[in-house]
Structure formats: structure tokens, C-alpha cells
Amino acid sequence: MTATASYLSIRDVNKVYGGQHGEATTALKSISLEVKQGEFLAILGPSGCGKSTLLQIVAGLIDGTAGEVVLSGKAVTAPPPEMVYLFQQYSKSLLPWRTVEQNVALVFESKGMKKRDIATRCVEYLGMVGLAAFRKHYPWQLSGGMQQRVAIARALAAQPRLLLLDEPFSAVDALTRIELQSLVLDLWGRQGLTILLITHDVDEAVFMADRIAVLSSRPSIVEMVVDTELPRPRDAMGTRELPRFLQLRHELVAHLLNRQNAGRVDA
Amino acid sequence: MPELGRKGFGLLSILGVLLLWELICRAGLVNVSLLPPPSQIAPALWKILASGSFLVPLGQTLGMLLIGYTIACVAGVALGLLMGCSDYLYGLLEPLVEVIRPIPKPALIPAMVVFLGIGAGMKITMVALAALFPVLINTLQGVRGVDPVLLATARTLGCSRLETIRKIILPASLPMVLIGMRVSLSMGLVLVILAEMLAAESGIGFLILDLQRSFQVRPMYAWIAILAAVGLGLNVLFEMVEDRAVPWRAK
Numbered sequence: 001m002t003a004t005a006s007y008l009s010i011r012d013v014n015k016v017y018g019g020q021h022g023e024a025t026t027a028l029k030s031i032s033l034e035v036k037q038g039e040f041l042a043i044l045g046p047s048g049c050g051k052s053t054l055l056q057i058v059a060g061l062i063d064g065t066a067g068e069v070v071l072s073g074k075a076v077t078a079p080p081p082e083m084v085y086l087f088q089q090y091s092k093s094l095l096p097w098r099t100v101e102q103n104v105a106l107v108f109e110s111k112g113m114k115k116r117d118i119a120t121r122c123v124e125y126l127g128m129v130g131l132a133a134f135r136k137h138y139p140w141q142l143s144g145g146m147q148q149r150v151a152i153a154r155a156l157a158a159q160p161r162l163l164l165l166d167e168p169f170s171a172v173d174a175l176t177r178i179e180l181q182s183l184v185l186d187l188w189g190r191q192g193l194t195i196l197l198i199t200h201d202v203d204e205a206v207f208m209a210d211r212i213a214v215l216s217s218r219p220s221i222v223e224m225v226v227d228t229e230l231p232r233p234r235d236a237m238g239t240r241e242l243p244r245f246l247q248l249r250h251e252l253v254a255h256l257l258n259r260q261n262a263g264r265v266d267a
Numbered sequence: 268m269p270e271l272g273r274k275g276f277g278l279l280s281i282l283g284v285l286l287l288w289e290l291i292c293r294a295g296l297v298n299v300s301l302l303p304p305p306s307q308i309a310p311a312l313w314k315i316l317a318s319g320s321f322l323v324p325l326g327q328t329l330g331m332l333l334i335g336y337t338i339a340c341v342a343g344v345a346l347g348l349l350m351g352c353s354d355y356l357y358g359l360l361e362p363l364v365e366v367i368r369p370i371p372k373p374a375l376i377p378a379m380v381v382f383l384g385i386g387a388g389m390k391i392t393m394v395a396l397a398a399l400f401p402v403l404i405n406t407l408q409g410v411r412g413v414d415p416v417l418l419a420t421a422r423t424l425g426c427s428r429l430e431t432i433r434k435i436i437l438p439a440s441l442p443m444v445l446i447g448m449r450v451s452l453s454m455g456l457v458l459v460i461l462a463e464m465l466a467a468e469s470g471i472g473f474l475i476l477d478l479q480r481s482f483q484v485r486p487m488y489a490w491i492a493i494l495a496a497v498g499l500g501l502n503v504l505f506e507m508v509e510d511r512a513v514p515w516r517a518k
Contacts, residue, residue, distance in 0.1 A: 061419050078422075085423040092416040096515035097438045106434065110426050140515050158424055 005073075007037035007194055008058070008162065013067035015053050026219035027053050028064070033213055033222065035196065037161075040188060042197045042205035045215030046256060051198045054220070055164050058196065059085045071162065084160040088167040090148040094139040100126065100150050101135035107157040125157040126150075128187060145176035149183070156187060163188075165197040169204065181208055182236050189233065202252045206245055207234060214252065216259065226252075303485050312489035321493060328470040329497070331387060332459045335394025339455070340448055343399050347406025351440075352432060357407075364403065372397040372458055376465050385466040390459055397458040398451035405447025409440025442516045445509050452501055460494070 015028040027050035035041050045051045057064045060076045060083075069076040071083065079085070087093045094103050101122045108118040126132045129149040139147050148168060155163060165184070169177040185208055188195055199205050205212045206228055214223045230244055239245055285305050291297060292304035299307070315321050350357045350364075376393060383389040413436050421431045463472025471490060478487035509516075 056419075059423060061422065079425075081425055083423065085419065087416050087420065089416050092414045093420040095417070095435070095438070097441070097513070106426070107424055109434075110424070110430055138515065154424070 006034040006070075007039075007072065008033075008035040008196075009070040010034075010054075010058060011068050011070065013054065013057055013064045013069065015050065015057065016065045028057075029219040029221050031067070031215075031220065031222055033225070035194060038192060038194055040185075040195045040197070040208060040210045042199055042209035042212045043215060044199060044202065044205045044212050044252065044256075045220065046217050046260060047200055049215050049217045050220040051200075051215055052166055054215075055085070055166050055196065055198050059083060059164055061085070080162075082161040083164060084155040084158045084162075085164045086151055086155050086166065086168045088171055090144065090151045090168075090171070091139070093151055094147055094154075096138065096140055098138075099135065100131060100137050100139065100142070103139065103150055104154045104157050107154055121157065125153040128156060129153045129183060143176075145172045145180060148172060148180060152180075152184065152187070156191065161192075161194060163193050163195045165195060167198055167200070170199070170201065177204070178236050182234075184208070185234055202249055202256065203240070206230070206248050206252065207236075207239055212252070214255065223255075301484065303488065308485055308488045308492065311485035312492055315486065315489055315493070324469065324471045324474050324490075325493070325497070328459055328463065328472065331390040331462075331470065332394055332455050334387075335391040335459070336398050336452060336455045338391070338395040339398030339451055340402055342395070343402025343447065343451070344406050344444055347403045347444075348410055348432070348437070350403075351407045351410025352436065364400070368400045368404070372454075373461050373465075376462055380466045385468065390462045390467065390470075393458045393462045394455045398455040401450040401454065402444065402447040405443045405450075406440060409443025410436055412443065413439045442513045445512065449502075449505050449509070452505060453498070456498055456501065 010031055010033040013028055013031045014026070017025045017027060031054060033041070033043075043051050043054065053062070056062045058069050058076065060069075060079045063077075071080055074080075095106070098106070101119070104122045104125055105118050108121055113121070123132050123135065126135050129152050131146060131149050131153065134142060134146065139150060142150070148171075152168075168184075169180050172180065181204060184195075187193070197205070197208060207230075209228055211225055211227050213225045215221070216223050226248070228244075228248060230239055230242060230248075289304045289306060292299050292302065346360070350360055372393065375396065376389075379389045379392055383392060417435055417439060418431065421435045426434065459470070460472035460475075463470035464476045467473045471494060475487055475490050475494075478484075478490065
């Protein structure tokens with residue numbers, strides 16, 4: 001049994017930009033986090049704190065300056081097949097020359113599947129995000145929220161075990177955001193995924209995650225990790241009215257605001 | 268409707284210039300044997316069109332243009348793609364491109380005549396040379412400008428390098444490639460006419476110069492009008508292709 005071992009380990013990850021001749025900027029400083037299989041971990045931090053950098057290091061898209069990321073017992077050096085990364089900029093991550101269906105099909109094509117099978121699977125995954133009827137549309141014919149749904153369907157079609165979400169809902173309107181949050185939570189529960197969510201939205205982190213790791217501004221360190229201890233399934237309305245939700249949100253907002261003000265005094 | 272209205276309105280400026288031209292000639296302000304009025308060019312044009320005598324020179328010119336242009340497009344896209352995808356090839360070829368590119372291509376016509384004579388080979392080579400660089404440079408910029416998010420998405424979805432080039436980089440840079448191809452088409456037309464004028468025995472360019480030398484002024488202007496129509500037609504054709512190939516561009 002590997003139940004006690006971590007599924008994903010982020011060990012002492014550092015990221016330093018520049019150096020040599022220019023002034024070196026430390027973006028990440030000794031970041032260590034452990035994530036269990038099936039867990040939903042939110043990484044919360046102010047804008048520009050380097051949390052996207054951290055996620056890209058976890059994804060194997062960029063290298064850290066020091067430290068290592070271990071996924072399922074193997075060090076990550078390139079994007080692992082069991083991982084999918086969902087970007088904030090859905091409009092840039094979808095292929096505008098492909099229909100919604102063909103965008104999802106991209107995942108299956110690289111696996112050498114038959115055309116007819118691909119079509120069936122595409123409809124299946126688009127159905128999960130409620131877009132089966134729009135499969136012949138082009139991304140630019142859809143609203144922002146719908147485009148991000150397409151990206152989610154494509155991400156799921158890759159059948160990941162680990163899903164990395166890089167502020168995926170920050171570019172859509174408030175109502176759509178709530179819808180998408182519930183959708184992702186639902187899919188997370190059904191697909192047995194492990195999710196790492198990067199966000200600067202306290203409400204979102206508390207509503208969605210099992211645990212929240214709070215990063216400081218640069219150089220980023222893990223300031224604290226809190227258990228949300230909120231019951232599941234979470235409800236878009238009900239969960240947000242629970243005393244625990246309000247208390248946690250209050251604490252986290254107060255903490256982030258304090259930090260920000262302290263930073264201003266220093267500067 | 269408003270589109271059509273705008274185009275119709277734009278026609279007024281063309282009609283206006285033709286009318287002004289006609290009036291200047293009729294008023295005796297210019298020598299009409301050197302600059303005949305549109306009303307005298309029109310019958311000459313009609314004669315060329317109705318007799319079908321335009322077909323052979325037009326076919327010769329467009330044939331040379333098409334062959335040279337196709338070579339340029341294929342080579343330009345291939346080179347641009349290679350240079351855009353490989354830093355090694357970019358480092359190797361970029362200086363060479365930057366040395367050849369600024370040469371005004373008509374300056375090479377005499378040299379090409381020495382090498383290749385005054386036949387089809389020379390004309391095709393000149394068109395290809397002139398049309399190559401806009402395609403190459405724009406393809407290169409298109410490839411280098413592919414959004415990093417798109418490339419990262421392909422990587423995390425498990426696309427191989429070759430798959431990424433074929434399914435992501437090539438279509439993503441298509442709008443830029445087409446911009447290059449459009450510029451190249453006009454350049455190719457300029458070069459084929461020029462090559463025909465300087466060193467050839469056939470084609471529209473040769474014909475225009477020949478008519479001028481034998482003082483057949485009206486048919487000379489008629490052929491210029493035909494060339495204008497050819498240029499316009501090629502552009503319209505290209506726009507249609509562009510709209511079909513990159514429907515997302517305007518969005």
C-alpha cells in the first residue's frame with residue numbers, strides 16, 4: 001500500500017531569475033509541499049508571488065533553480081503523461097482553426113486512435129461539461145466560460161491523474177466562475193483526480209480545496225497550510241454560508257491584507 | 268448592403284479620374300497621340316479582348332508568375348519553418364538571408380540573363396527570388412510568434428515535436444504566412460513584367476515595351492489596363508483564399 005506515501009512531493013524548490021550580471025530575483029524560496037492522491041490543494045497567494053512559476057515547475061514546463069518535484073515516485077523533468085495543465089488564457093490554449101470537437105480530438109489523435117472512436121469519445125467528454133451540442137462550433141463562436149469548458153473537456157479527455165489549474169476561472173465573469181467551480185468539483189469527485197489549483201481568490205480556494213497553502217509575495221515561501229475542514233459535496237450557495245467558510249475566509253483575507261500593508265510600509 | 272454601398276461609392280473616384288482624363292484630352296491640354304483619352308483606349312482594349320489575342324501573352328506571363336510564385340511559397344514556408352523551429356538553423360541561415368534580402372531583385376536580372384539566358388528559366392528564377400523573402404520572413408515571424416501558452420498546451424497534452432509543428436505551429440502561423448504570400452504575389456507580378464521588358468521575347472511586359480517602341484500607343488495603354496485588371500483579380504482571388512483558410516483571424 002502506498003496510501004501513506006505522498007503522490008506528489010514538492011521538495012525545497014527554488015527559482016531564481018537573472019543573476020550573473022543583472023540583479024538576481026528570487027521568485028520561490030524553499031517551497032515544500034506534499035499532496036496526497038485524490039487531494040484538492042489550493043495554492044493561494046498575492047498576484048506576482050510566483051505561484052504560476054511554481055505550477056509550471058511542477059508541470060515540468062520550466063526547471064527550478066534548486067529542489068525537485070517527485071510525482072508517483074519519479075522526478076519530474078518534462079511534462080508527465082499523467083498530468084494536464086489548464087491555463088487561465090483559454091482563448092490562447094484552444095486551437096481557433098479547429099472546432100470544439102476537433103480541439104478535444106487532439107488528445108486522442110496523438111494516441112493513434114481510430115476516427116470513429118475519437119468522435120464517440122469527444123462527444124462523451126464534451127457531454128461532461130454540457131457542450132455536446134456545440135461540438136461543431138469554433139471556439140471563437142463561444143463565450144469565455146464555454147471556451148474554458150472546452151479546455152476542461154480536453155484536459156479530462158487526456159485522462160490525467162493530476163490536474164494543474166492555473167487561475168482557470170479568473171478571466172470569466174463572476175456567475176460563470178461559480179458555475180465552473182462547481183463543475184470542476186463535480187468532475188474531480190467523479191474522476192478521482194488530484195488537483196492543484198493556483199488562485200489569488202480566497203473565496204475560490206476555501207470553497208474548492210481540501211487544504212490551502214498560502215504563499216507570501218516575493219521571494220515566495222509557504223507561510224502556512226490550512227485544512228478547510230468543510231463538508232463535501234460543496235454547494236455553491238450553502239457552503240459559502242457555513243460559519244467555518246466565513247471564518248476561514250475572514251482569516252485568510254485578513255492575513256493577506258496584513259501582508260500587503262506590511263509590504264507597503266517596507267517599501 | 269452597406270458593404271456594397273461603400274464599394275459602389277469608391278467606384279466614383281475611379282470614374283472621376285477617367286472623366287477628368289477624358290476632359291483634359293478633349294480640351295487639348297495634352298498631345299492625344301501620346302496620351303489618348305479613355306474613349307480611344309477602350310476600343311483598342313475591346314479589340315484585344317474580343318479577338319482573344321490577349322490569351323497567349325496573358326498565359327505566358329501568368330504561367331511564369333505561377334511557377335516562380337509556387338516555388339517561392341513552398342521554399343519560403345519550408346525555410347521559415349525550419350529556421351523558426353531550430354535555433355541552430357536560424358543561426359546558420361539568418362545572416363545569409365539578411366545579406367540577400369536587401370538586394371533590389373530587379374538588379375539581379377542582368378546577372379540572371381548572363382547565367383540563364385532570356386527564356387523561362389530566367390523569368391521563373393527572378394519571380395521566385397523576389398517572392399521568396401516576404402514568404403520566408405513572415406513565416407519565420409509567424410512561427411516565432413506562436414503563443415507560448417499554445418506550445419505549452421501541446422507539450423502537456425503529449426503532442427510529439429512533429430505533431431506540434433504540423434498541428435499547432437503551422438496552422439497558428441498561417442495568418443502570417445498568408446500575409447507574406449500576398450506581398451509576394453504583387454512582387455512576383457512586378458518582377459515577371461520587368462523581366463519580360465528587360466530580356467524576353469514574349470509575355471505582357473515584352474508586348475507593352477514592343478508596342479511603345481512601335482508607337483502603338485492605344486494598345487499599349489489597353490495592355491496596361493489589362494495588367495491592372497490582372498493585379499486586381501489576383502488580389503481578390505487571394506482575399507477569397509485567405510477568408511477561407513483563416514476564418515478565425517478577424518475574430
